[in-house]
Amino acid sequence: MGKTIIGISDMKVSRDPEELLITFSLGSCIGIVIWDPLAKVGGLLHYMLPQAKLDEEKARKKPYMFANTGIPLLFKEAYRLGAKKNHLQVKAFGGSQLLDSSNIFNIGQRNYQIMRRMFEKNNIKIAAEDIGGNVNRTVSLEIGTGRTVLKVSGRGEVEV
Amino acid sequence: MSRLEEIIALIQHIPPFPKVAIQVMERLKDPDVRAAQLAEVIQYDLSITANVIKMCNAAYFGLPRKVSSLDDALVVLGNETLKDIIIAGSSAGFYKGEIGAGYMLEQGELWKHSVAVAIMARLLVRHIKDVDPDSAFTVGLLHDIGKRFLSSFVADDFARIVEKVDREKCSFVTAEKNYLGINHADLGAMILEKWQFSPEQVEAVRRHHDSDALERDELTALVALSNGLVISMGIGVGVGGLATELHGKGLKRFAIGSMELQLCMADLVMEMEGAGEIFDL
Numbered sequence: 001m002g003k004t005i006i007g008i009s010d011m012k013v014s015r016d017p018e019e020l021l022i023t024f025s026l027g028s029c030i031g032i033v034i035w036d037p038l039a040k041v042g043g044l045l046h047y048m049l050p051q052a053k054l055d056e057e058k059a060r061k062k063p064y065m066f067a068n069t070g071i072p073l074l075f076k077e078a079y080r081l082g083a084k085k086n087h088l089q090v091k092a093f094g095g096s097q098l099l100d101s102s103n104i105f106n107i108g109q110r111n112y113q114i115m116r117r118m119f120e121k122n123n124i125k126i127a128a129e130d131i132g133g134n135v136n137r138t139v140s141l142e143i144g145t146g147r148t149v150l151k152v153s154g155r156g157e158v159e160v
Numbered sequence: 161m162s163r164l165e166e167i168i169a170l171i172q173h174i175p176p177f178p179k180v181a182i183q184v185m186e187r188l189k190d191p192d193v194r195a196a197q198l199a200e201v202i203q204y205d206l207s208i209t210a211n212v213i214k215m216c217n218a219a220y221f222g223l224p225r226k227v228s229s230l231d232d233a234l235v236v237l238g239n240e241t242l243k244d245i246i247i248a249g250s251s252a253g254f255y256k257g258e259i260g261a262g263y264m265l266e267q268g269e270l271w272k273h274s275v276a277v278a279i280m281a282r283l284l285v286r287h288i289k290d291v292d293p294d295s296a297f298t299v300g301l302l303h304d305i306g307k308r309f310l311s312s313f314v315a316d317d318f319a320r321i322v323e324k325v326d327r328e329k330c331s332f333v334t335a336e337k338n339y340l341g342i343n344h345a346d347l348g349a350m351i352l353e354k355w356q357f358s359p360e361q362v363e364a365v366r367r368h369h370d371s372d373a374l375e376r377d378e379l380t381a382l383v384a385l386s387n388g389l390v391i392s393m394g395i396g397v398g399v400g401g402l403a404t405e406l407h408g409k410g411l412k413r414f415a416i417g418s419m420e421l422q423l424c425m426a427d428l429v430m431e432m433e434g435a436g437e438i439f440d441l
Contacts, residue, residue, distance in 0.1 A: 008393060009429050027394030027402050048393065048429065049422050058426050065426060096402040098388055099331055104408030104418060105392060136394055136401035153264050154322045154399030
Protein backbone atom coordinates (compact mmCIF):
# COMPACT_ATOMS: atom_id res chain seq x y z
CA MET A 1 0.00 0.00 0.00
CA GLY A 2 1.34 3.43 -0.94
CA LYS A 3 1.83 5.63 2.08
CA THR A 4 1.45 9.38 1.88
CA ILE A 5 2.59 11.43 4.86
CA ILE A 6 0.66 14.60 5.58
CA GLY A 7 2.86 17.16 7.33
CA ILE A 8 1.86 20.11 9.51
CA SER A 9 -0.25 22.54 7.48
CA ASP A 10 -0.87 20.08 4.69
CA MET A 11 -3.73 18.09 3.15
CA LYS A 12 -4.29 15.27 0.70
CA VAL A 13 -7.41 13.77 -0.91
CA SER A 14 -7.36 10.52 -2.83
CA ARG A 15 -9.45 7.90 -4.58
CA ASP A 16 -6.63 5.40 -4.95
CA PRO A 17 -7.87 2.32 -3.02
CA GLU A 18 -4.26 1.27 -2.42
CA GLU A 19 -3.28 4.53 -0.73
CA LEU A 20 -2.81 5.11 2.99
CA LEU A 21 -2.87 8.69 4.25
CA ILE A 22 -1.09 9.23 7.55
CA THR A 23 -0.26 12.21 9.74
CA PHE A 24 2.17 11.94 12.65
CA SER A 25 2.25 13.81 15.89
CA LEU A 26 -0.89 15.85 16.29
CA GLY A 27 -0.33 17.99 19.38
CA SER A 28 -2.47 21.11 19.56
CA CYS A 29 -3.03 20.76 15.82
CA ILE A 30 -6.14 18.99 14.52
CA GLY A 31 -6.34 16.21 11.97
CA ILE A 32 -9.64 15.81 10.10
CA VAL A 33 -10.34 12.57 8.28
CA ILE A 34 -13.17 12.43 5.75
CA TRP A 35 -14.29 9.40 3.74
CA ASP A 36 -17.12 8.65 1.32
CA PRO A 37 -17.87 4.89 1.40
CA LEU A 38 -19.76 4.99 -1.91
CA ALA A 39 -17.28 6.98 -3.96
CA LYS A 40 -14.35 5.49 -2.01
CA VAL A 41 -12.84 8.93 -1.77
CA GLY A 42 -11.06 10.13 1.33
CA GLY A 43 -8.98 12.97 2.64
CA LEU A 44 -6.83 14.01 5.57
CA LEU A 45 -6.09 17.56 6.71
CA HIS A 46 -3.55 18.58 9.39
CA TYR A 47 -4.12 22.21 10.37
CA MET A 48 -2.27 24.08 13.10
CA LEU A 49 -4.08 27.35 13.85
CA PRO A 50 -7.68 28.58 13.90
CA GLN A 51 -7.90 31.77 11.81
CA ALA A 52 -6.22 32.80 8.57
CA LYS A 53 -6.65 36.47 9.47
CA LEU A 54 -3.57 36.01 11.69
CA ASP A 55 -1.36 36.29 8.62
CA GLU A 56 -3.13 36.58 5.26
CA GLU A 57 0.04 36.19 3.25
CA LYS A 58 0.93 32.88 4.90
CA ALA A 59 -2.67 31.76 4.45
CA ARG A 60 -2.32 32.33 0.72
CA LYS A 61 0.89 30.30 0.60
CA LYS A 62 -0.27 27.64 3.04
CA PRO A 63 -4.07 27.55 3.27
CA TYR A 64 -3.93 24.25 5.15
CA MET A 65 -2.22 25.93 8.08
CA PHE A 66 -5.55 27.40 9.23
CA ALA A 67 -8.93 25.88 10.06
CA ASN A 68 -11.02 28.46 8.26
CA THR A 69 -9.11 28.16 4.99
CA GLY A 70 -8.07 24.49 5.20
CA ILE A 71 -11.36 22.84 6.12
CA PRO A 72 -13.39 24.21 3.18
CA LEU A 73 -10.60 23.20 0.79
CA LEU A 74 -10.51 19.66 2.19
CA PHE A 75 -14.21 19.21 1.41
CA LYS A 76 -14.01 20.96 -1.98
CA GLU A 77 -11.15 18.76 -3.11
CA ALA A 78 -13.00 15.62 -1.99
CA TYR A 79 -16.12 16.72 -3.91
CA ARG A 80 -13.96 17.24 -6.96
CA LEU A 81 -12.97 13.56 -6.78
CA GLY A 82 -16.64 12.52 -6.59
CA ALA A 83 -17.40 12.50 -2.86
CA LYS A 84 -20.88 13.67 -1.79
CA LYS A 85 -21.46 15.78 1.27
CA ASN A 86 -24.24 13.61 2.73
CA HIS A 87 -22.15 10.44 2.37
CA LEU A 88 -19.02 11.73 4.02
CA GLN A 89 -17.95 10.31 7.36
CA VAL A 90 -16.06 12.95 9.29
CA LYS A 91 -13.65 12.29 12.15
CA ALA A 92 -11.44 14.63 14.13
CA PHE A 93 -8.36 14.14 16.31
CA GLY A 94 -5.83 16.23 18.23
CA GLY A 95 -6.33 19.56 20.01
CA SER A 96 -4.10 18.65 22.96
CA GLN A 97 -2.81 21.24 25.38
CA LEU A 98 0.21 21.85 27.55
CA LEU A 99 -0.45 21.80 31.30
CA ASP A 100 -1.03 25.52 31.85
CA SER A 101 -3.29 26.92 34.52
CA SER A 102 -3.35 30.36 32.87
CA ASN A 103 -4.75 28.86 29.66
CA ILE A 104 -2.69 31.07 27.36
CA PHE A 105 -1.45 28.02 25.49
CA ASN A 106 -5.00 27.01 24.59
CA ILE A 107 -4.47 26.76 20.85
CA GLY A 108 -5.75 23.18 20.82
CA GLN A 109 -9.02 24.30 22.33
CA ARG A 110 -9.36 27.17 19.86
CA ASN A 111 -8.60 24.85 16.98
CA TYR A 112 -11.39 22.55 18.11
CA GLN A 113 -13.95 25.29 18.77
CA ILE A 114 -13.65 26.83 15.33
CA MET A 115 -14.01 23.43 13.69
CA ARG A 116 -17.19 22.73 15.70
CA ARG A 117 -18.66 26.09 14.74
CA MET A 118 -17.88 25.55 11.07
CA PHE A 119 -19.38 22.06 11.08
CA GLU A 120 -22.52 23.17 12.91
CA LYS A 121 -23.06 26.00 10.46
CA ASN A 122 -22.72 23.60 7.55
CA ASN A 123 -24.70 20.72 9.06
CA ILE A 124 -21.76 18.36 9.19
CA LYS A 125 -21.89 15.68 11.86
CA ILE A 126 -18.78 14.27 13.50
CA ALA A 127 -18.84 10.45 13.40
CA ALA A 128 -15.91 10.00 15.79
CA GLU A 129 -13.45 12.19 17.59
CA ASP A 130 -10.63 12.01 20.11
CA ILE A 131 -9.77 15.49 21.27
CA GLY A 132 -7.85 17.23 24.02
CA GLY A 133 -5.82 15.90 26.91
CA ASN A 134 -2.03 16.09 26.90
CA VAL A 135 -1.17 13.33 24.45
CA ASN A 136 0.37 13.15 21.05
CA ARG A 137 -1.65 11.42 18.30
CA THR A 138 -0.96 9.78 14.95
CA VAL A 139 -3.88 9.14 12.57
CA SER A 140 -4.14 7.16 9.35
CA LEU A 141 -6.84 6.48 6.74
CA GLU A 142 -6.99 3.62 4.23
CA ILE A 143 -8.70 5.03 1.16
CA GLY A 144 -9.99 1.66 -0.11
CA THR A 145 -11.72 0.62 3.13
CA GLY A 146 -12.10 3.80 5.19
CA ARG A 147 -10.24 2.08 8.02
CA THR A 148 -9.12 4.85 10.35
CA VAL A 149 -6.50 4.12 12.99
CA LEU A 150 -5.61 6.33 15.92
CA LYS A 151 -2.30 5.80 17.66
CA VAL A 152 -1.50 7.56 20.92
CA SER A 153 2.24 7.62 21.60
CA GLY A 154 3.14 5.09 24.31
CA ARG A 155 -0.49 3.91 24.71
CA GLY A 156 -1.10 1.71 21.69
CA GLU A 157 -3.49 2.07 18.75
CA VAL A 158 -7.22 1.64 18.09
CA GLU A 159 -9.51 1.63 15.09
CA VAL A 160 -11.95 4.52 15.22
CA MET B 161 25.05 1.22 43.28
CA SER B 162 21.61 2.86 43.21
CA ARG B 163 20.07 3.63 39.89
CA LEU B 164 20.55 7.33 40.39
CA GLU B 165 24.25 6.76 41.07
CA GLU B 166 24.41 4.61 37.98
CA ILE B 167 22.89 7.41 35.88
CA ILE B 168 25.16 10.06 37.34
CA ALA B 169 28.21 7.84 36.88
CA LEU B 170 27.34 7.79 33.19
CA ILE B 171 28.30 11.41 32.90
CA GLN B 172 31.96 10.55 33.36
CA HIS B 173 31.76 8.45 30.22
CA ILE B 174 30.05 11.04 28.06
CA PRO B 175 32.49 12.10 25.39
CA PRO B 176 33.75 15.66 25.67
CA PHE B 177 32.01 18.29 23.58
CA PRO B 178 34.27 18.61 20.53
CA LYS B 179 37.17 20.89 21.45
CA VAL B 180 36.64 22.87 18.33
CA ALA B 181 32.98 23.31 19.18
CA ILE B 182 33.93 24.65 22.60
CA GLN B 183 36.16 27.20 20.93
CA VAL B 184 33.25 28.11 18.67
CA MET B 185 31.07 28.69 21.74
CA GLU B 186 33.86 30.74 23.33
CA ARG B 187 34.05 33.02 20.32
CA LEU B 188 30.27 33.25 20.13
CA LYS B 189 30.31 35.08 23.46
CA ASP B 190 31.28 38.08 21.41
CA PRO B 191 27.99 39.04 19.73
CA ASP B 192 29.85 40.66 16.86
CA VAL B 193 31.91 37.63 15.98
CA ARG B 194 32.12 36.98 12.24
CA ALA B 195 31.52 33.60 10.69
CA ALA B 196 35.04 33.90 9.25
CA GLN B 197 36.49 33.82 12.75
CA LEU B 198 34.48 30.69 13.52
CA ALA B 199 35.62 29.05 10.33
CA GLU B 200 39.22 29.59 11.39
CA VAL B 201 38.50 27.50 14.44
CA ILE B 202 36.54 24.66 12.89
CA GLN B 203 38.83 24.05 9.94
CA TYR B 204 40.94 21.74 12.12
CA ASP B 205 38.06 19.39 12.85
CA LEU B 206 37.44 17.37 9.71
CA SER B 207 34.10 15.89 10.67
CA ILE B 208 32.61 19.23 11.73
CA THR B 209 33.98 20.87 8.62
CA ALA B 210 32.49 18.12 6.47
CA ASN B 211 29.13 18.56 8.23
CA VAL B 212 29.18 22.29 7.64
CA ILE B 213 30.10 21.98 3.98
CA LYS B 214 27.35 19.43 3.44
CA MET B 215 24.80 21.74 5.04
CA CYS B 216 25.97 24.65 2.91
CA ASN B 217 25.37 22.61 -0.21
CA ALA B 218 21.68 22.07 0.57
CA ALA B 219 19.65 22.91 -2.52
CA TYR B 220 17.73 25.33 -0.32
CA PHE B 221 20.46 27.89 -0.69
CA GLY B 222 20.41 27.47 -4.44
CA LEU B 223 24.12 28.00 -4.83
CA PRO B 224 25.19 28.07 -8.46
CA ARG B 225 28.09 25.73 -7.77
CA LYS B 226 29.07 23.34 -5.05
CA VAL B 227 30.88 24.68 -2.06
CA SER B 228 33.96 22.61 -1.34
CA SER B 229 35.77 24.63 1.32
CA LEU B 230 34.92 26.81 4.28
CA ASP B 231 36.33 29.85 2.51
CA ASP B 232 33.87 29.27 -0.33
CA ALA B 233 31.03 28.88 2.14
CA LEU B 234 31.90 32.18 3.74
CA VAL B 235 31.70 33.96 0.45
CA VAL B 236 28.29 32.64 -0.51
CA LEU B 237 26.39 32.38 2.78
CA GLY B 238 25.46 35.12 5.18
CA ASN B 239 27.16 35.47 8.51
CA GLU B 240 24.06 34.50 10.56
CA THR B 241 23.24 31.45 8.47
CA LEU B 242 26.78 30.17 8.56
CA LYS B 243 26.97 30.69 12.31
CA ASP B 244 23.84 28.57 12.80
CA ILE B 245 25.27 25.92 10.54
CA ILE B 246 28.57 25.83 12.41
CA ILE B 247 26.82 25.52 15.77
CA ALA B 248 24.55 22.79 14.44
CA GLY B 249 27.42 21.01 12.70
CA SER B 250 29.29 20.93 16.01
CA SER B 251 26.37 19.33 17.87
CA ALA B 252 24.96 16.99 15.24
CA GLY B 253 27.32 14.16 16.19
CA PHE B 254 25.56 13.71 19.53
CA TYR B 255 22.23 13.01 17.87
CA LYS B 256 23.19 10.19 15.52
CA GLY B 257 21.61 6.74 15.75
CA GLU B 258 18.67 5.36 17.66
CA ILE B 259 19.02 7.54 20.68
CA GLY B 260 15.49 8.37 21.79
CA ALA B 261 13.85 4.94 21.70
CA GLY B 262 12.96 5.01 25.41
CA TYR B 263 10.91 8.12 24.70
CA MET B 264 9.28 6.48 21.67
CA LEU B 265 11.21 8.80 19.40
CA GLU B 266 12.08 7.38 16.01
CA GLN B 267 15.60 7.77 14.74
CA GLY B 268 16.27 11.42 13.91
CA GLU B 269 13.28 12.78 15.81
CA LEU B 270 15.28 14.11 18.76
CA TRP B 271 17.54 15.98 16.33
CA LYS B 272 14.53 17.37 14.48
CA HIS B 273 12.97 18.52 17.75
CA SER B 274 16.25 20.13 18.82
CA VAL B 275 16.70 22.01 15.55
CA ALA B 276 13.06 23.18 15.70
CA VAL B 277 13.55 24.48 19.25
CA ALA B 278 16.79 26.22 18.21
CA ILE B 279 15.09 27.94 15.27
CA MET B 280 12.08 28.87 17.42
CA ALA B 281 14.46 30.27 20.05
CA ARG B 282 16.02 32.55 17.43
CA LEU B 283 12.53 33.67 16.32
CA LEU B 284 11.53 34.47 19.89
CA VAL B 285 14.46 36.84 20.39
CA ARG B 286 12.24 39.45 18.72
CA HIS B 287 10.00 39.34 21.81
CA ILE B 288 12.42 38.32 24.56
CA LYS B 289 15.10 40.90 24.12
CA ASP B 290 18.43 40.99 25.97
CA VAL B 291 19.12 37.41 24.92
CA ASP B 292 21.98 36.78 22.58
CA PRO B 293 20.50 35.04 19.51
CA ASP B 294 23.49 32.68 19.14
CA SER B 295 23.19 31.57 22.74
CA ALA B 296 19.45 31.06 22.26
CA PHE B 297 20.11 28.91 19.19
CA THR B 298 22.83 26.89 20.93
CA VAL B 299 20.83 26.13 24.06
CA GLY B 300 17.82 25.30 21.88
CA LEU B 301 19.92 22.68 20.12
CA LEU B 302 21.22 21.14 23.35
CA HIS B 303 18.28 21.51 25.78
CA ASP B 304 17.24 17.85 25.47
CA ILE B 305 20.73 16.32 25.40
CA GLY B 306 19.89 14.59 28.69
CA LYS B 307 17.31 12.49 26.83
CA ARG B 308 20.02 10.88 24.79
CA PHE B 309 21.59 9.45 27.91
CA LEU B 310 18.43 8.83 29.96
CA SER B 311 16.54 7.08 27.18
CA SER B 312 17.52 3.52 28.08
CA PHE B 313 16.58 4.08 31.74
CA VAL B 314 13.19 5.44 30.72
CA ALA B 315 12.74 2.32 28.61
CA ASP B 316 13.30 0.13 31.70
CA ASP B 317 10.56 1.92 33.65
CA PHE B 318 8.39 2.83 30.71
CA ALA B 319 5.07 1.33 31.84
CA ARG B 320 5.24 2.83 35.33
CA ILE B 321 6.17 6.28 34.07
CA VAL B 322 3.36 6.38 31.50
CA GLU B 323 0.87 5.05 34.01
CA LYS B 324 1.74 7.78 36.52
CA VAL B 325 1.41 10.51 33.87
CA ASP B 326 -2.01 9.19 32.82
CA ARG B 327 -3.31 8.57 36.34
CA GLU B 328 -2.12 11.75 38.01
CA LYS B 329 -2.18 14.03 34.99
CA CYS B 330 1.31 15.08 35.99
CA SER B 331 4.07 16.19 33.66
CA PHE B 332 6.32 13.58 32.07
CA VAL B 333 9.43 14.97 33.80
CA THR B 334 7.72 14.63 37.19
CA ALA B 335 7.14 10.93 36.56
CA GLU B 336 10.63 10.57 35.13
CA LYS B 337 12.17 12.01 38.27
CA ASN B 338 9.86 9.99 40.51
CA TYR B 339 11.05 6.64 39.16
CA LEU B 340 14.60 7.41 38.00
CA GLY B 341 15.60 9.92 40.68
CA ILE B 342 16.53 12.48 38.03
CA ASN B 343 14.88 13.96 34.96
CA HIS B 344 16.40 14.66 31.56
CA ALA B 345 16.58 18.41 32.24
CA ASP B 346 18.71 17.95 35.37
CA LEU B 347 20.90 15.41 33.61
CA GLY B 348 21.26 17.69 30.59
CA ALA B 349 22.36 20.55 32.85
CA MET B 350 25.02 18.33 34.43
CA ILE B 351 26.29 17.43 30.98
CA LEU B 352 26.47 21.08 29.88
CA GLU B 353 28.29 21.87 33.10
CA LYS B 354 30.82 19.15 32.31
CA TRP B 355 31.15 20.64 28.85
CA GLN B 356 31.84 24.02 30.48
CA PHE B 357 28.93 25.96 29.08
CA SER B 358 28.09 29.25 30.82
CA PRO B 359 26.09 29.17 34.07
CA GLU B 360 23.15 30.89 32.31
CA GLN B 361 23.09 28.21 29.62
CA VAL B 362 23.31 25.41 32.19
CA GLU B 363 20.45 27.01 34.13
CA ALA B 364 18.27 27.31 31.02
CA VAL B 365 18.68 23.61 30.29
CA ARG B 366 18.05 22.63 33.91
CA ARG B 367 14.83 24.61 34.09
CA HIS B 368 13.39 24.11 30.63
CA HIS B 369 10.53 22.02 32.04
CA ASP B 370 9.95 24.05 35.21
CA SER B 371 6.36 25.28 35.38
CA ASP B 372 7.52 28.77 36.43
CA ALA B 373 10.29 28.98 33.82
CA LEU B 374 8.64 31.96 32.10
CA GLU B 375 9.04 34.01 35.28
CA ARG B 376 12.79 33.32 35.50
CA ASP B 377 15.75 34.89 33.68
CA GLU B 378 15.37 35.72 29.98
CA LEU B 379 17.34 32.83 28.50
CA THR B 380 15.53 30.28 30.69
CA ALA B 381 12.14 31.78 29.77
CA LEU B 382 13.02 31.85 26.10
CA VAL B 383 14.18 28.24 25.90
CA ALA B 384 11.22 26.97 27.93
CA LEU B 385 8.78 28.87 25.73
CA SER B 386 10.47 27.72 22.58
CA ASN B 387 10.34 24.11 23.76
CA GLY B 388 6.70 24.47 24.84
CA LEU B 389 5.62 25.76 21.44
CA VAL B 390 7.52 23.09 19.51
CA ILE B 391 6.02 20.41 21.76
CA SER B 392 2.60 21.92 21.19
CA MET B 393 3.21 21.61 17.45
CA GLY B 394 4.00 17.95 17.98
CA ILE B 395 7.53 18.08 16.53
CA GLY B 396 9.62 15.23 17.92
CA VAL B 397 7.75 14.81 21.21
CA GLY B 398 7.23 11.04 21.51
CA VAL B 399 5.65 9.50 24.57
CA GLY B 400 5.89 12.65 26.71
CA GLY B 401 3.32 14.24 24.44
CA LEU B 402 2.11 17.60 25.69
CA ALA B 403 2.41 16.54 29.33
CA THR B 404 4.69 19.39 30.24
CA GLU B 405 3.75 22.11 32.69
CA LEU B 406 4.32 25.71 31.67
CA HIS B 407 2.48 28.56 33.34
CA GLY B 408 1.69 31.23 30.78
CA LYS B 409 1.30 34.14 33.15
CA GLY B 410 5.03 34.93 32.90
CA LEU B 411 4.49 35.95 29.26
CA LYS B 412 2.98 39.29 30.21
CA ARG B 413 6.30 40.93 30.99
CA PHE B 414 7.43 40.19 27.41
CA ALA B 415 4.11 41.48 26.00
CA ILE B 416 3.53 38.10 24.38
CA GLY B 417 -0.09 37.07 23.90
CA SER B 418 -1.82 34.35 21.95
CA MET B 419 -1.38 36.20 18.66
CA GLU B 420 2.40 36.46 19.06
CA LEU B 421 2.59 32.76 19.95
CA GLN B 422 0.58 31.79 16.89
CA LEU B 423 2.67 33.98 14.60
CA CYS B 424 5.85 32.32 15.86
CA MET B 425 4.36 28.89 15.22
CA ALA B 426 3.39 29.93 11.69
CA ASP B 427 6.90 31.28 11.08
CA LEU B 428 8.47 28.07 12.33
CA VAL B 429 6.49 25.98 9.82
CA MET B 430 7.93 28.13 7.04
CA GLU B 431 11.48 27.99 8.43
CA MET B 432 11.37 24.22 8.89
CA GLU B 433 10.84 23.73 5.16
CA GLY B 434 14.31 24.96 4.32
CA ALA B 435 15.80 23.61 7.52
CA GLY B 436 14.80 20.04 6.67
CA GLU B 437 17.43 19.77 4.00
CA ILE B 438 20.10 21.93 5.60
CA PHE B 439 20.11 20.12 8.93
CA ASP B 440 19.38 16.70 7.48
CA LEU B 441 16.04 16.28 9.29
